[in-house]
Amino acid sequence: MFPIQFFFRAAERYPDRVAVKSSEETITYRQLVHRVAASAAGIHAADPTYQARIAVGGANSVHHLVAILATLAAGNIWVPLNPRNGTPELLRMVEFTSPSLLLVDRDLALRLKDCGQKMVSLERGLEGWSRQFMDERVPVPTGALSDVQAIKFTGGTTGVPKGVMQTYRAWSTTIVTQWREFGFDENDRFLISAPLTHGASTYLLPILGAGGMLVFPDELKPAAILEAVQKHGITTVFMPPTLIYAVVHEMELNPRDTQSLKRLIYGAAPMPSQKVREVQRVLGNVLATTYGQTEAPQIIACLGSQELADPRNIASVGRPTLMTDVRIMGKEGEMLPPGEEGEVVVRGDLVMAGYWRMPEETASTIRDGWLHTGDIGLFDERGFLFLKDRARDVIISGGFNVYPSDVEAVLGRHPAIFDCAVFGVEDEKWGEAVHAAVTLRPGMHVEKDDLIELVKAELGSVKAPKEVHVLEALPRSSVEKTLKSELRKSVLNARSTASS
Structure with missing residues (x-):
């Protein structure tokens, strides 16, 4: 079963239930299906190629949601563009994936005006398609x-961004797994408080497929989030820890x-454990x-x-979870028993197909059917997984992955x-804060704020x-690696x- 079919099936069962609510409009499942079908027809008219890449980006909005669902319904590959990324980075993503169409809001359109690709406004474009293709039927997945x-x-x-290819099977596995773990049903109301280009997207089809409601808060600030929970009877929210801390502070x-x-x-x-206890207390x-992982x-x-x-x-x-095999692997490729630390490896339907146009990276990450996560962890005797460290240098700051090499490359270009x-x-607010240590060329000076x-x-x-x-010098090992x-x-x- 294709992921978008979970939504269409729920719409058949609950056509008059509210699917989406914002401060500007309330949309039933029947109405949402019509919008998605019309926009899918518009995308297909722009490029009828199966699996054409469609980039979608902008702030959270109902138009953004419809564009994502329409891309899936049209049988295309969704390429999310997060407006929180720097403009040069977004341009590299567009160049790397060569999408045939960009569906972006006004702000992102201005930033990407020189990308050389066809762009359609999330606001005006989708509304135009709704009128032009108002009688279109829901596409049949192929x-x-x-x-x-x-x-x-x-x-x-x-150089080249690393794009993870997620399959239809992986998405359907995510939907079914979330149903099993969280028990979503038609009474659930999910508050979209994280970017649709990021973690919030993984909850869209599990909620819609169960017949629940997606709610857009007036703004992504702690007070507005709590107001929305109270006003709309929100049952489920997904947030990075940094936002949770701010919401707890506002609640107090x-x-x-x-x-x-x-x-x-x-x-x-x-x-951190103390933060878990604080959230539970409040x-x-x-x-x-x-x-x-992605x-x-x-x-x-x-x-x-x-x-x-x-x-x-x-x-x-x-x-x-239900359809995922998780083990702890030793340095020689052996599987370790409970209590012993090693690399977390994963196999099953959740695992990616590979990295877009990076076969060597794919081969080094998926070996003998196992996805090597780069995380170090262990299982206890009860089967609970504990992460101890990351083998890779990825920094997780505010819920976003920050790759040190990205930042180092930019800093290194300063004269x-x-x-x-x-x-x-470790940082109380961000989980991890990004720090940079630099050494200067002889006779040179730079303000930290400028960097x-x-x-x-x-x-x-x-x-x-x-x-x-x-610093005067960076600490190094005997083989000249930075410590x-x-x-x-x-x-x-x-x-x-x-x-002290």
């Missing part, structure tokens, strides 16, 4: 379940009625978490709110920089360093000294 549904980026580089200052909330799901970044026993989306493992209430599980990411290293440091602004302009604010440290662990330790020691 192709194979092994075909690609989406290309999502794990991070851009100054100005309490609202959140009794309808059953699931506050966090992912994309770890949450909002009740609603916190749950999932563990996944290469195996969202739900490799899951820890529900009842399990997270058990003190033994507070540092766990849960147990492997005053001789050498640099980018690393993550931060340089990265913001190129890669976006999420990937910009929160702090820059100017980022020593840099991190130095920052933490300085922080400890300052607080």
Whole structure:
């Protein structure tokens, strides 16, 4: 079964139920199907090729949602463009995937005006298609379940971005797995409080396929999120830890009625034990978490709110989900027993098809059928997974992946920089904050704020360093490798000294 069919089947069962609600409109399942079918016809008219790549980007909106669903319904490959990325990075993504059509909002259209690809306005374009193709029927999916549904980026580089090819089968597996783990049904109301280009997209079809409602808050700020929970009887929310912390702070200052909330799901970044306890104290026993990667989306493992209430599980990411095989592998490729640390490896229908046009990267990541996550972890005797460290250097800041090499490449282009290293440091607000250590060329000077602004302009604010440290030299090993662990330790020691 194709992923979009879960939505169409629910629309047949619940045509008059509300599917989407925003401050501007309320849309039933019947109305949403008509909009999606018309926009799918518009996309097909622009490019009738099966599996044509369609890039969709912009702020969260009903138009954005319809564009995503229409892309899936038309049998195309969805390429999400996150406006939080820097413009040069977005342009590289467009160049790399060569989409035949870009569906973007006004702000993103201005930023990508020089991309050389055909663009259609999310607002005016979709409304025009709704009038032009108002009598179109829902397309019948074709192709194979092994075909690609989406290309999502794990991070851009100054060379070639790495795009993950997620299949129809992986998406359908995500839907069924979320139903099993969270029990979504027609009474669920999901608040879209994370970007549609990011983690929130993995909840769209599980909620719509169950007959539930998607709700857009007036704005993505803590007060507005809590107001929406209270006003609309929200049952489920997905947020990165940083936003959860801000919501908890707002709740303590100005309490609202959140009794309808059953699931506050966090992912994309770890949450310290003390923060878990604080959230549970303020909002009740609603916190749950999932563990996944772009290469195996969202739900490799899951820890529900009842399990997270058990003190033994507070540092766990849960147990492997229904259709995913998760093991711990040793350095020699052997599978390790409970209690022993090794690399987390995954196989099953959730796993990606590979990296877009990067066969060597694919071969090094999927070996003998196992996806090598790069995460270090262990299982306890009860089968709960605990992540200990990441073998890769990816920094997870505010729920977003930040690749140090991306930032280092931008910093290295500044004429005053001789050498640099980018690393993550534990941070109460961000989970991990991006730090940069730099050494300068003889006789050169640069303001730290100028370096931060340089990265913001190129890669976006999420990937910009929160702090820059100017050093005489970077610590190195005997084989001249930069010791980022020593840099991190130095920052933490300085922080400890300052607080004592």
